Structures are given as structure tokens and as C-alpha cells.
Amino acid sequence: MNMKKAKMLNPYLGVRAKRSDMAEEEATAKERMENMTVRSWLIGLMCVLLLGIGIPYCDLVMKGTWVGLTSFPIASFSLLFALTVFLNPLLRSFGKGLSQHELIAIFAMALVSAGIPSFGLTGLLIPYIAGPFYFASPENRFDELILPNLPRWLAPESKEAIKFLYEGLPQNAPIPLAQWIKPLLCWMALIAPVYLVFFCLATLMRKQWVENEKLVFPLVHLPAQMTAYANQRSILPSFFYNRVMWAFFIPPFLIHAFNGLHFYFPQVPYINVHRISLDIYFSSPPWNALQPFWVRIPFSIIGLSYLLPTELTFSLFFFYFFFLAQQLLAASFGIQMRNVQAYPVKSFVAHQMIGGILLFGIYMLWNAREHLKESLKIAFSRRNERSRGTVLEKGLSDKVKLTVNEPMPLSVAYSGLLVGMLTISLWGWLAGGGFIATFTLFLLYFIVHLVAVRLVCEGGMLYVQHPFRPWNIMLAAFGSQSFSPKQITILTLFDHLFMLDNRSPLMPCIMQSFKLGNMCNLNLRSLTPALIASVCVSVVSSLISYLWLMYRYGGMTLHPWFTTYYTRNLYCTWTAHLLSVGEAPSMSALLTMAVGALTMSLILLMHRSFMWFPLHPIGYLMGASWPMINFWFPIMVGWIIKTVVMRFFGAKLYRQLLPGFLGLIMAEFFSAGLWSVIDLICAKRGHEIFSF
Template sequence: MLTALPLIATTLLFLLILLINVPLSKLKRGLRPGELLIVFIMMLVGCSIPTMGLSEQLLPILAGGRYYATEFNRWEGLIFSHMPDWLAVKDSEAVRCFFEGLPKGGRIPWAAWKAPLIAWLSFILALYAVMYSMMVIIRKQWMEKERLLYPLMQLPEEMVESPKEGSTINQFFKNPVLWLGISVPVVISSINGLHTYFHFIPEITLNSGFPIFRNTTGVYMQISFPVIGITYLLSTSLSLSLWLFSILGTIQTGIFNILGYSIGAREAYCAYSPSVSHQGFGAMIVLVIFIIWMAKGHLKDVFRKAFKGDKNIDDNDEALSYRAAVFILIFGLIFMMGWLVKSGLPIHIAMLLMVAAFVVFIALTRVIVQGGMLVVKSPLTPQVFTIAAVGSNAIGLSGLTALAYSFIWCADLKVFLMPYVAHSFKLVEEIKMNKRLITLSILIAVLVSMAGSIYTV
């Protein structure tokens, strides 16, 4: 499952402490809590890139267009004639090898991938730099002024907590309720796994549903053990909002279906109902406006420090100086804008797409760090919003082609870097570490994860 708290990172931290650090602690060689958190931060950030974060979007999309192009769908004339050569892989043999495998003894044709990978990775690194600088700029507002809780970080903080004097295992791992909670999904998942191979073993059903409103929609339920565990950290008001507005959205969808009212078809990677999708995106826009309004005083201080060097504003406790963060933000956005225009988007469409994308990034990050939501997803993709806002005719053929390739970085957003950076700053705050040092750790994690995932996909 792709979540705001990657299960693989949490599991590896769990095993690192139990299987490696506890024995080393008995020899007085164990890692301290701060060192364990640095390891976890690098795993956390690294998890934002493989699979749906980047690599499983980037490579198949770069090669997929050419692979699936035929004389019948006429993509050669409809798509490829309206895009620059560097936007995707052109070599048909390299594309075929990507999907069908290399011949025996063959080597990866890196030459065919060189130009598109360099172009796209430069854009992605600029995007990551902008995300990082945004989190540096907003950190003090969220952590010190608004005092957001960052509920998801309670778990790793308790896992690395120092044990009592004379013990090598802390209270978290000694709690019998923890092991009881672990045993429930282990037993049920094991039974269902055995059922796959031995049908005489009964399956335990974890999902169900029933139709309503004359079978035009339905109520669907699924038991997710990670979500159940993390939901314990949610506030009661947020828990109420989740199921209440889910029910209201289902009722609205059912009423619209019965009346025959529709605003269009359901788009890919969007919410189950088009009306709910657009309402949800409107709510995200309002949320981001509210976030900026709440932070206006702090943002004035940041820009005054960046451009005027105001000595009364202290940024020594930040991961980057405010001047560095602001200039990285500005030049990163300019680079992204120029890149998108060069790819074929009209400049005003590129601006609209970037605004929509960062609305999604900021809104989802805020929901994660304030509410502790484990699984989040935008109700509407930035691409669908852009087309709905101006119409496809205003975007043009080259613009629509470039917009399609933007699915690589801002469409099916299950994981992305920004909330992991925000969580990293929270963990660093807890261990009282110099935040300037964490920048290097995060950069290393990003580069290693990017190189490893692209090579192995």
C-alpha cells in the first residue's frame, strides 16, 4: 500500500531496532535514537521516488506511446508530430526491449534513453528543490506558530525512544497490546494467503458493499489494518468528517444519478463522482488560500530576510537560510515554467497547471501533517482541472500532448516528496539536531533512490 507513512520504511525501522540495534546495544555499539531517526528519514524520503512516486510513472510513459502506436490509432501523426524529440524515447527497438525484455546477452540501450532522461530528471530535481524550499519556508509557521501535531510521526518517535536504564528494549516493544495488534493482521493475511493455494481453507472477507439509490451507486467498505492502526491517532473531529462527508458525497451522487444530472464522465485517477471531484478540488483551493492567509505574517518575515537581510529575523535554525530557500524557490519555478513551455504548453496553460499542481501538493501535505491521514489522494488531477478551466481548444494539440506527459509528475499522486520532507523536519526537531545537516542526508537519499529505482524498473 502506498501511504503517507510508507509501511516498508516503518517495517525496516522496526526490524532494524529489534534484530540489529538491540543485539548491538548489549555490546554497547547500538545506534542512538537520533541516528536511528536519520536512517528512518532517509528511508522515508527514499520511498517517495520508486513505484508510483516517480520511476513507475516516468519510464513506462516515456516508452509507452511509441510501443502502443499503430497505423490504426495514428499516434505518429496525432501525438508524436506535436512534441519535441527529447520529451520521450524515439528508438522503437529500445522501446520494444523495455516492454519485452532484452535479447540474451543484450545491454540496456542507454543512448536512446539519454536525452529524455536528462531532460525529465532535470525537471524532477527542480520540482523536488521547489518542494524542499517550500517546506523550509513554512516549517516555523506550521511547527512553532500553528503547532501542528504531525500525528504520523508518533510511531517512529516511540520506536526509537531510549530504553530505561539496564534494559536494551524500550517500552514500545514491551507492550503486549502491540504484539496482539500485530498478530491479528498476520493471522488473517496468512489464512487468506493459504486460501489462494488450498481452497479448503476458508477465506476471511475484508471488503463488502451494497447498492443504493436504485443501484446507481453504492456504499463500499474495506478493512485495512494499517489504516485502522493509524486511525487511532486521528482526532475525533477529523474521524467524524471523514465518514460524514463520505456519506454526503454518496447521497449527492445517488440523487444526481436518479435525476440524470451529470457534469461529465468520471476522469482517470479522480474521485468516484465527477461532481464530488470538482467540489473536492474547489475545497483544496480554499484550503491553500487559507494556509497562505494564516501564514502571511511569517511569509513577509521570510521574504524580508531573503531580500533585505533583516537581522531581527532568525533563520539559523532552518534547514536552509531563508535567502537560499527563497531563491531556490524562485529559480526552480522559473526553470519548471520554461521547461513546460519548451515541452509544448502555452505559457498561460503552464502557469495554470503549475498552480493546480502545487495546490494539490500543499493541500495534501497539510492534511497529512495536521490530520495524520495515512492514505490521501487528490479528488481531481491538475490536468483535468486545467482542461476544465480553459477548454481543450485553448490548450492546442502541442499543449495537450505536453499535458499528457505531465502525468509523470502530477497525476496519480499516491506518494510525493513534500510531506516526507515536512515529517523529516519534525523528527529533526525532536532530536534537537542541526537542521542544516539534514539537507545533505535528504539529498543523498533522493539521488540514491532515483538512480537505483530507474536502473531496476
């Protein structure tokens, strides 16, 4: 058989020989990758267990700083700081120190698990399960509007189990955990596929964002610097020897120290960097349309802003004022404006933002089409090589295409995405939400959430909280009368549990963990099981902790934001409104969304076509959302500082000051963690270092 005929029968013959140089180079890179170690597994899981038990206590009982919030949680940072500054120097003095990739692996496990005990899942799930039954009364009619539409397998069957959850158990009475096993297992059948989709989407978009587009990932720079050792003999990473870092670290640390002491000793002066309200200056019409309007000075946001491109930071506060100007103009003409549900954001502003978000989501996927098409070929090609996280594509094009260090096999990622969506939709159908309606709701949610992940990874947002959500889009398009009472009840429950408050998101933390793994040459295929195990441990431990605390203290005595507000004031009230009054389809809302989509398309076109165009699409996407209401001022300060440095002093000084601005971030997060520990020891309640 000649070679030509052999190649016709086997088109892959000779491909390896033609590409041997690249294959050998990648194989060498693969061999240099570091795998998860046993001790990083053990230490990481112990940290996750500590967070799963401790964060509910901090949120519910201490009622202080929410240490599990944001895509860079204070709790995760505090554990990394403690390991790096206290434990590891001791280990390194005996020659047994943790390496950078071990510290990063432990931090990644803490990162993905810290939000789950808070707003990420547990802090909302337990109250949403029991709250509608406990708060039902003849006055609010929850018992006739909502309860008949909730399947009984979603909540404990015992009325006493729900009553004692909010009022506390009688003395010496056992916690009725048996009543919770069935409903929690049913809920886990929904939570698991949602988290599966998160991991699959993060895997599929990782290469595009990390390697192709090379997004900045501002939030991971500090942990990367905190764990980088100059040599094997160093007791501490080089970052901690930098004088510029300490010069920037000291002022915010001292300010928070004074404020912390003020909480214990009121005679100590208080320096207000928390919130300076300007509403008093804008109290009369039409200026009151700007409310709420305040200045906050979180030093960590100034530090993060310094890491971002100036066009991006400028666009963030520019579009914030752009939307405020629209509100002021509308008020000047006497146009009545109402806020969207649960947020101090005008509805027509929120409609523009969601239109821009949907358009940007479509553009983002279109921009990644070549990567996704190629990964799809790799995933389901019959000829491939998989070894230790490496997939080698054969015969797909003349150019060598090699996917190195994927978190999971691409075939698993695509299959998991499909299985996850189908399972979610089936669960929604069984609960009464309808298969098509549930599928549509979560499809929109994952698109919007993927954009939010992009805003974290490129824009350095600590969190993203969009005021207009997929369920609002469906209501604006079809009206509540298009859905049955069961569908309204279940879909609104999905909306409030997964989509209302995204300050403790899982998927951005997964993506940042993958980025950190790349930065320290950690084998992502070995990291992913550790992340999945961390999520599972966090879910189980936080559910047990949450139930124990509510039965021990009584939910009505704990932080009302978790136990009362979201359930009674938001979910139940809004669901009852939809079931009794209803929401008609809104052509004006759809038109405003179209305006937002058109505006975003113009911004994208100009941004891609002209170097001089000063506006970045992320600014429009963040708009007048809750993060920008809080952080417009420090972002503007960061932009001014970086602009002055770059224009008058150049890149050299910019690089020299980088450790200092990382020091601002570290000082604020260290202060929050330190005072949380002090409050825990001293049994103090209600001490909020800074809020989100």
C-alpha cells in the first residue's frame, strides 16, 4: 500500500510528524505543570469547612461585615493572608513550606466556596423554603395566593419545624433535621445542574478570555503577588518586603483602625469613609431624581481602578452620570418614573442596561465563535489525545491547534452544558414552572450572568448587580397573564434565589481560579476536582450551620436582611402582586431595551473601529447599577491618579506605584478581616467595617 492510499484511508497519518516540534514543546510545558498536592487538598478542605460553618455565624449572629460577599471575598483573602504570613513562614523555616501553586490552590478552594454560605445560596435558600409558610397571614393573603402553588416536597411538611426555625426551639428540643432532608435533597437536584453549567461555561470560555483575549483579571493580581517567593529560602514573598506597598498600606489601615476603635470606645474620632450622603443638596425637584447620591471612599476600589485601563474607568463613572442626567431630564419634564423592584434604579434606565447586556452577550459569543467552533471539533473528534489535562487535535486544519491544560475534557464541558440545561428545565416542569418557560428563563440568566463574569474578569468589579433580570424581560414581553399561577410562583422563586442578588457569585470565582492556576502553572485538570469538592463541602456545611443557628437563636432575632427581608418583603410581596394585580406587557420597556441594544452596538462599533474613541462598553453595561451608585467616586479618583501618573511621569512610575495600589486593596481587606476576628472574640454585634 503506497503512502497516498494510506493517507486516504487514514487522514491523520503523518500529522504528528508534521507537528512534532509544537507537540514536543507543549508536552514539555505539560510536564512542568504542578499538580494538586495532598496537603493542599487537606488544608483547602479544612478552610472550606471553616468558611461553611463560620460565615453564616458572621452574617446572622454578628451582623457585621459580610465577609462572604463579592468575587474577592474578605474571608478567602483573610485565610490566604493567614497562611502566607503566619503558617507558611513557620513551615518554610523547617524546609516544609507551601509553594506558590499550593497556596493558590488553597485560595482557589476558599474562593469558590466563600459566597455559598452567604447570598450565593444558603443565606437565601433556607428562608425562601420556609418563609412563605411562616409569614402567611390573612392580611397578606400569602396562604391563598402563594402556598397552593408551591409543591409540598420543596419545604418541610411539619408546621412546627417551620415555626421553630423563626422563633427558636424550646429548651432541650432536638433540631428537626429529618424534616429538612427530603426538601433539601430535592433542591440539590436543581442546584447541582446549575453549578454544573457554571463549571462547563467557565471551562469553555477560559481559553478565549485568558489566552486569546488576555483579559486583565484585576482581582487576581493581589493573591498572585502575595504568594510569589523570590527563592526557596525566602520566609515571606517579595511583595511583603516592598516599601512602596507598606507606604500605601498604612493610611487606610490606620483609618480603619481609628474607626474600629471608635466602635468600642466612642471617644476615639471617627473618620467617615463609609458613606457621605449628598441627598440633602439634591432634595427638591427635579434634583431629587438623582437620589440616592452619596460618596464612599473604599480604598480597595481606588487600588483596583489603578490596575484598569483609563478608558474603562472613565467610562464607568461617565455612563453613571449619563444615566443620572437622563433621570434629571425626565424629572424636569414632569415624567413620572418608578424604580425597578428591589433596587433604587429607575425602570427606563434598567431597561436600557439590560438591552445593552443582551446585545453584548450575543456579541461576546460571536466574538468567540472561532474558539467555540474549534473546541467543539476537538471535543467530538474521534481522534484525539488526552493526557493530564492536554488535548491534541489532529487533522482539523493546516495550523497546529492545541488546547493545553483545560479544566475538564471539552466533550464533558459541552455534554454537561446540555445535560445541565435539560435537568434544570425538567426540574422546573416538575415544580410547576413549565419546561419551556424554565428553559427560557435560565438561558437568559446564563447569558446575562456570563456578561457579569466578563465584567468581573475584565472590569475588575468586586460584584455585579444588574437591576433588571431575565424574569423581568419575560414579564415585559408577555405579561403575567401569559403564565399560570404555578408558573409565576416558581419562576419568581427562581428569579429571587439565583438572579436577584449576585453579590456572592460562584462562576466569576471559578473563572478567576482558572486564571490563577494558569499564572502559577497549576494543572487545571487536577484543580477542578478540588473546586467541585469545595463547593460540595461548602453547601453541606453551610446548610447545617444555617439550620443550627436559626433553630438555636430563632430566625426573627437574627439578621433580618437574610431571614426576613428577601423572603417577606421581596419574594412573597412581589409574587402576591403578580398573582393578584399582575403586570401587563410593556411595549415601552421593550422599546427602551431596543434603544439600549442599539446604543451598545454603536459603542462596540466605535470602540473596535477607532483608537481615539474614549468610551468602553463595560461602562454602559454597569450604568447606574448598585455597584456604581456605591463606587463611582473611588473609581473616578483611581482614574485621575492613573491619568496624571501616565501623562506626566510615564510608565516607569506607573509600574513603581503598582505595589502601592495593591497595598491599598490589602489594607482594606486585612482591616475587615482583622476587626471581624476581634468582634468575634469580644462578642460584638453590628460592627460593619465597610459594606457592599
